[in-house]
Amino acid sequence: VAYNVYLDTADVQVAKKIAAAIRGASGGLQFVKALGFFIEERGLAQVSMNLVNTTKTPIHRVVAMIRAEAARYGVSVLESEIVGLVPADALLDAAEHHLQLNRFERAQVLETRLAEPERGAGATIEGFLADVSSERPTPGGGSVAALAGALAAALGVMVTGLTIGRKKYAEVSDAMAAARQRLQVAEMDLSRFVEEDSRAFEAVMAARKLPAGTGREMETRARALAQAEGEAIRVPFETARRALAVLSELLFVAEKGNTNAVTDAGVASLLARAAVQGAAWNVRINLQAGPAGENVATQLLELKSLTQRADDLARSVGQVVESHLGPA
Known part of the structure; x- marks a missing residue:
């Protein structure tokens, strides 16, 4: 999943330090590749990531670590974006975590049930x-x-x-x-x-x-x-x-x-x-x-x-x- 987080600062060095802290190759989160950039059209620093396995390292865990690292430098997360496609389970994991849903099952999602083949004797x-x-x-x-x-x-x-x-x-x-x-x-x-x-x-x-x-x-x-x-x-x-x-x-x-x-x-x-x-x-x-x-x-x-x-x-x-x- 291509995932970017914008910081409320123009200091690209902060973004690079956060990227170094969270990427797996530097001892951060497994299955996370990250770099820091300055996005000229926005005038903001960005942590740009590829999340290789959102099941083992879910998006909400990545964001939580970025927030914690950003706080060290007196900045915060402004917004984030997903580039391209994303598995539904990755977003549902984040929703389940932040909403603190108890005993939640994927089958409860209306669109998931509607997308399933017809069940029962009338099914193929x-x-x-x-x-x-x-x-x-x-x-x-x-x-x-x-x-x-x-x-x-x-x-x-x-x-x-x-x-x-x-x-x-x-x-x-x-x-x-x-x-x-x-x-x-x-x-x-x-x-x-x-x-x-x-x-x-x-x-x-x-x-x-x-x-x-x-x-x-x-x-x-x-x-x-x-x-x-x-x-x-x-x-x-x-x-x-x-x-x-x-x-x-x-x-x-x-x-x-x-x-x-x-x-x-x-x-x-x-x-x-x-x-x-x-x-x-x-x-x-x-x-x-x-x-x-x-x-x-x-x-x-x-x-x-x-x-x-x-x-x-x-x-x-x-x-x-x-x-x-x-x-x-």
Whole structure:
């Protein structure tokens, strides 16, 4: 980063002494190259710098040292300038330091969030994969489970479309059309849960960072955390329930649908089964993180029932698929 600091003096010797004090080669700050100049058009002395690594030697540290050195000679910093481009993080580091921001995250910057690729099921495949593989905790397993369920429903919709209107399957056309509608609704719900799961976890993290220094702050934090943790349990629970409903539809689709697409129904059943189990795991770990309640045992029993029924349905769909494929 090309960075210049103007001093409220015309004495270039002061600028040169400050430059010598701050540059890394003279024992000053690492990653700083500095020289002192007199800028005729301004009539001012300038410390001209190249900041080679603003992460390890941030701009605010450089300015603080220049101020301290300038004070030795009875001068002060008048203004500074950046020549050319500068990394956003370099400016955010300076803002975070001078504003004394606590628990500040880059994701809170509006422009940063707006510049990110669309998240959730509506994002591109590449964008969603990049989000999942990033160092951020969201989208995580809950969102991926919801997406798996949405894909399962979408495949089921495809198979119903390949069945309805075919003379061979006329007897099941009405029932297949009804299953198609239910699968389409499930696909929309599960697609929505992809983003909702991320938002729920982010709300939990935000609530945990709230101050708890006073009684009122502790009360506010506890209320926010309880609400966020409840949502973090509700969303994957709904994902598991909806994915199980998809599995139920898929068994009918596999049994009565277009036999040329039976393996598509089979793949859908595997995805739906993974969605149920993945969402159930997320509910269980979130139940452990939250406060113990009377309905925890009831919720765990329902989860066990959901996963067992999912196992049975997926196994049944698999048997239908294998019956059409014959011996391996």
